[in-house]
Amino acid sequence: MYKNQKITVLSHLLVWLTLFCLPYLLSYGQEQEINRVIAHFWIPLVFSAIIFYFNYFVLIDRFLFSKKTTLFIVINVLIIITFLFLKESIEDNFFKEIIKKRIKTDDRVGPPFKMAIYIQMLSYMAPLFFSIALKSTKRWVKTEAERKEAINFKLKSELQHLHYQLQPHFFFNSLNNIYSLVDVSPDQAKSSIHSLSKLMRYMLYETNLEIVPLSKEIDFLKKYVDLMKLRVSDKTSVTCNFPSEETGIQIAPLLFISLIENAFKHGVSATKESQIKINMSCNNATVLFTVENNNFPKKTDDKSGSGIGLKNLEKRLELLYPNRFKFKSSLKDDCFLVTLTIKTN
Known part of the structure; x- marks a missing residue:
């Protein structure tokens, strides 16, 4: 000045x-x-x-x-x-x-x-x-x-609110999954609690930044998928494909977790064969993330999937990457496909 x-x-x-x-x-x-x-x-x-x-x-x-x-x-x-x-x-x-x-x-x-x-x-x-x-x-x-400055402050406040809203939502869903394992497999439940503590540590202490390395976000997603695999039966096939090399891309945290949560909520059946395919690829500064899963709609009285995660995701994308993202979902032959493309710069 x-x-x-x-x-x-x-x-x-x-x-x-x-x-x-x-x-x-x-x-x-x-x-x-x-x-x-x-x-x-x-x-x-x-x-x-x-x-x-x-x-x-x-x-x-x-x-x-x-x-x-x-x-x-x-x-x-x-x-x-x-x-x-x-x-x-x-x-x-x-x-x-x-x-x-x-x-x-x-x-x-x-x-x-x-x-x-x-x-x-x-x-x-x-x-x-x-x-x-x-x-x-x-x-x-x-x-x-x-x-x-007022608009930026409002955006930051809204993003912070959405971030804090996502944490208890994620925690609540994870506890529901662990609860379902307590009687069936106590050892798996203990392992799940240990894995959940690592995930929560990441969410509490490392996602307060505006952007994080994509490699850290990928590591978080892998651990979450491993946690979710503990509660599904052998009839469910889960395949993941993430970039194996360091991309150097920086991205806002916790953008992909809701899509994976949604796949495990609505794509797993206790009696039928189920399949979940998770794929992430990077081209320069563009991240392409797709999740494909079978579609098993929840009953109207089932409150385990409130839908808050996807609403939260769309709102955060609008605030963080205006005109720089594409979010599409489609349902065909009982197969649900969601595609998220983000230009990080």
């Missing part, structure tokens, strides 16, 4: 220095009479600077932006009229020889007095309008920055 202020001050100094040197820059080496430059250029320029900065630092904020437009106009009209009379008074009292010399040497008829006053008023209104434009632009930039 301090650096930006220094640049602004230097920019203003450079502009005013250029304006003060303008008579000499436009004279192409011709000799300029200093008194004429002072009377007809530098004095009006000083008045213009006063009008500009007085409006920029005081009047615009206090009156124009406070919707006291009439008072703002009246004050500026009085200032301009004062400077017009002050300029004429200075010329009459301190630069009489210039006026006399101009009358003797210049045979051309000058503009009428009213026209001269009108031109001078316009020259004083220019810095006024410029200060309004500059101040309004600065205010708009600040307002826009505050609006974007």
Whole structure:
């Protein structure tokens, strides 16, 4: 901020220095009479600077932006009229020889007095309008920055809420699975609890970041699939295909877990042959994730699959990767296929 202020001050100094040197820059080496430059250029320029900065630092904020437009106009009209009379008074009292010399040497008829006053008023209104434009632009930039900051804060809060919503949902479903193993296979239930503790450690301590390495997310998914395999029968076939090499891709955490959860909820039957196929591939910075499973719809009174996971996923994708993801699902011949494509940059 301090650096930006220094640049602004230097920019203003450079502009005013250029304006003060303008008579000499436009004279192409011709000799300029200093008194004429002072009377007809530098004095009006000083008045213009006063009008500009007085409006920029005081009047615009206090009156124009406070919707006291009439008072703002009246004050500026009085200032301009004062400077017009002050300029004429200075010329009459301190630069009489210039006026006399101009009358003797210049045979051309000058503009009428009213026209001269009108031109001078316009020259004083220019810095006024410029200060309004500059101040309004600065205010708009600040307002826009505050609006974007508010939107970002809202998005982060919403994402955090969705993240915290996903954790108990995941934990609840996993406990349901372990509960089903307690009576049937106590040893598997103990192993599942141990595996669940590792998964929860990842969810609690490593997914608070905005992005994580895809390799960590893959390792998390593999452990979750291994945990889910403990509760399915031999009639269920689960195949997984994940990238084996480091991809270098960074991605938002916990985007794929809901799809795998959904496959185990609705794709496993206790009496029929079931098949779940999980596949992930990477091409440059694009991740393609597909899950294919048999479809065994839940009964209406079965609350084990609330659907919150998929709703959560779609909302997070809209917030994290707007216009950079494709999420499709289809059902054909009792086979449910979901495809998620994410462009990570």
